[in-house]
Amino acid sequence: MNISSDVLTTLYAQGTAVAFVLGLMLLSVYIRKRERPDSKIFFVMCVDCIIMCVFLSINVLMRYRDFPGARLITLISMTASELTIVMFLLTWLNFVDYMIYGSNDHILRHIKAYSVPVFVEAGLYLINLFTNLVFKFGIVFTVNDDLIYRRCPGFFVTKLIEIAYAVATIAMIVRFRKRTKAPVFIKISPFMIPLVLGSVVSIVSDYSAHSLGIAVGLIMLHFSMMDGFCYVDERYGCYNRAYLSYVGNFAKKKGISGGTGIVFEVEDKLKEFSDILRDEKPANADVVYMGDGRFIMISGTQRKSSVEMLIELITEACEENSIRFRSTYGIREKDEASKAFLERLLAGLK
Amino acid sequence: MNFSDRNMASFFVDGATVLIVIGMIIHTTIYRKRNRLADRVFFEMLIIDICMAVFDALVAVANGRTFKGAEFMNLSCMALLYISQAIFGLLVLVYLLGKNIPDEKKVRKLIPILCLPDLAIMLMYLIGIPNGYFIAVDENNRYFYSKLYALPVAILCAYGLAAFVMAFIYRRRKDTTRYMPVWLYLIPVIAMLVVPYAFKGISLSAIGVAIMVAYMHIGEMNQAFFEEVR
Numbered sequence: 001m002n003i004s005s006d007v008l009t010t011l012y013a014q015g016t017a018v019a020f021v022l023g024l025m026l027l028s029v030y031i032r033k034r035e036r037p038d039s040k041i042f043f044v045m046c047v048d049c050i051i052m053c054v055f056l057s058i059n060v061l062m063r064y065r066d067f068p069g070a071r072l073i074t075l076i077s078m079t080a081s082e083l084t085i086v087m088f089l090l091t092w093l094n095f096v097d098y099m100i101y102g103s104n105d106h107i108l109r110h111i112k113a114y115s116v117p118v119f120v121e122a123g124l125y126l127i128n129l130f131t132n133l134v135f136k137f138g139i140v141f142t143v144n145d146d147l148i149y150r151r152c153p154g155f156f157v158t159k160l161i162e163i164a165y166a167v168a169t170i171a172m173i174v175r176f177r178k179r180t181k182a183p184v185f186i187k188i189s190p191f192m193i194p195l196v197l198g199s200v201v202s203i204v205s206d207y208s209a210h211s212l213g214i215a216v217g218l219i220m221l222h223f224s225m226m227d228g229f230c231y232v233d234e235r236y237g238c239y240n241r242a243y244l245s246y247v248g249n250f251a252k253k254k255g256i257s258g259g260t261g262i263v264f265e266v267e268d269k270l271k272e273f274s275d276i277l278r279d280e281k282p283a284n285a286d287v288v289y290m291g292d293g294r295f296i297m298i299s300g301t302q303r304k305s306s307v308e309m310l311i312e313l314i315t316e317a318c319e320e321n322s323i324r325f326r327s328t329y330g331i332r333e334k335d336e337a338s339k340a341f342l343e344r345l346l347a348g349l350k
Numbered sequence: 351m352n353f354s355d356r357n358m359a360s361f362f363v364d365g366a367t368v369l370i371v372i373g374m375i376i377h378t379t380i381y382r383k384r385n386r387l388a389d390r391v392f393f394e395m396l397i398i399d400i401c402m403a404v405f406d407a408l409v410a411v412a413n414g415r416t417f418k419g420a421e422f423m424n425l426s427c428m429a430l431l432y433i434s435q436a437i438f439g440l441l442v443l444v445y446l447l448g449k450n451i452p453d454e455k456k457v458r459k460l461i462p463i464l465c466l467p468d469l470a471i472m473l474m475y476l477i478g479i480p481n482g483y484f485i486a487v488d489e490n491n492r493y494f495y496s497k498l499y500a501l502p503v504a505i506l507c508a509y510g511l512a513a514f515v516m517a518f519i520y521r522r523r524k525d526t527t528r529y530m531p532v533w534l535y536l537i538p539v540i541a542m543l544v545v546p547y548a549f550k551g552i553s554l555s556a557i558g559v560a561i562m563v564a565y566m567h568i569g570e571m572n573q574a575f576f577e578e579v580r
Contacts, residue, residue, distance in 0.1 A: 016557055027572070190377065
């Protein structure tokens with residue numbers, strides 16, 4: 001089979017992308033277990049990336065081919081590959097949403113708004129496929145009988161939609177970072193830099209490198225997220241003690257003073273209690289398991305009334321599940337060291 | 351620059367490799383703080399992979415071109431590329447030993463012995479390449495392999511085989527099976543070495559190694575997923 005260099009290189013790029021993503025899916029405990037909602041969304045992103053590679057490979061394999069049905073295959077494959085790209089961006093937006101708000105309900109509340117641009121783009125592509133097949137002209141792109149691809153005005157609309165998704169996720173992360181003082185383990189650069197580089201290479205050269213950019217982005221995103229998972233207690237899904245020293249150093253580095261801590265002590269049903277804490281906690285608070293049935297909820301400085309109301313909410317949820325607990329809380333003073341504050345909190349429980 | 355198509359493709363693949371590995375270096379900083387032998391070796395593997403990609407790209411620049419010094423550049427970069435591969439083979443073995451043998455002192459004692467085949471390969475390339483024993487260039491400055499090329503490759507394969515044997519020996523260790531499916535690490539490297547022979551011309555060894563180290567790091571992170579960082 002005589003394959004030209006641009007086709008071969010693009011195929012290698014797709015193969016490399018599949019190797020990266022498949023390796024991630026097979027090797028990563030986080031993705032393989034799929035116990036957490038974010039790992040399920042990550043898994044969907046990986047599957048989407050592999051499907052994208054398949055269609056991009058078909059696109060490139062159809063270059064310079066001349067047989068009956070080649071145009072039809074090219075049109076369908078190009079439509080499908082573009083749809084996988086926008087689907088990927090929608091999944092990425094949901095992923096960022098979950099990583100920031102940590103709530104399925106939040107995603108469900110916004111999924112309709114998030115999905116509207118996808119439906120618009122899918123509609124455009126389906127109309128484009130129809131007009132290409134019936135009238136031999138396109139609104140997004142067109143492929144003539146010699147399989148020469150040409151962009152149409154609608155193409156820029158679809159790209160604007162895709163850029164809007166990328167900008168929306170960046171805005172979501174930046175806004176959250178500004179609002180909260182807690183460390184955020186999801187970072188923009190590990191994912192966006194390879195994605196943008198892959199897109200730039202695809203635009204300026206004959207090589208299609210979108211999927212390679214996305215695959216590398218997924219790997220880098222996984223790496224940066226796993227840095228955060230070092231601090232997660234797998235049994236109860238909340239942070240472990242190491243997170244407390246990390247957050248202490250983080251606050252010192254950023255010059256953050258003050259804060260609120262609530263300590264809880266339970267004897268049994270630790271998993272259920274942990275779930276309740278994570279459900280009831282405010283968005284800017286973190287739950288840490290200290291061992292020996294003790295949990296601590298840390299957040300920025302709050303009013304006493306807010307803390308008491310929160311404890312009341314937790315008490316109500318625990319009564320429904322017949323869980324008994326003891327609790328105490330404290331507000332960190334400006335000059336108080338994080339270690340001294342923690343000791344003060346734990347002493348209050350005795 | 352007047353590249354042939356295949357050399358341009360190699361250049362593109364090597365550029366992508368360098369970017370991917372730099373990203374990995376940035377993201378693995380947290381693990382190097384643990385000061386474990388395997389973590390330090392992993393960092394060295396990443397650096398060696400960048401070297402491999404750079405030498406491979408330089409070979410792509412010089413191969414088939416006849417500017418002044420192109421022949422020297424082609425052969426010397428080729429020698430450095432294969433020496434980098436040999437060092438990488440050694441590092442993989444040390445990494446696996448570091449992961450499987452809890453006593454780091456024992457591993458350190460083994461390193462000088464493991465270095466011997468590597469030194470042999472280095473000497474072979476440094477002496478052999480200028481004399482055309484392993485790789486030579488034709489009148490158009492296009493490289494080709496000589497018959498003796500199989501010798502250093504055989505030594506390099508011995509490192510891979512040793513890694514397989516180690517995977518087999520330690521297969522029953524619970525944490526080994528959970529974190530380190532070694533056979534899976536070796537697949538991308540072997541595939542990327544074999545696939546170019548089917549089409550000829552585009553070197554994929556550096557990107558194959560990048561995929562391999564990415565797999566290794568995912569295994570490493572699985573471990574971090576379960577253990578507490580203090």
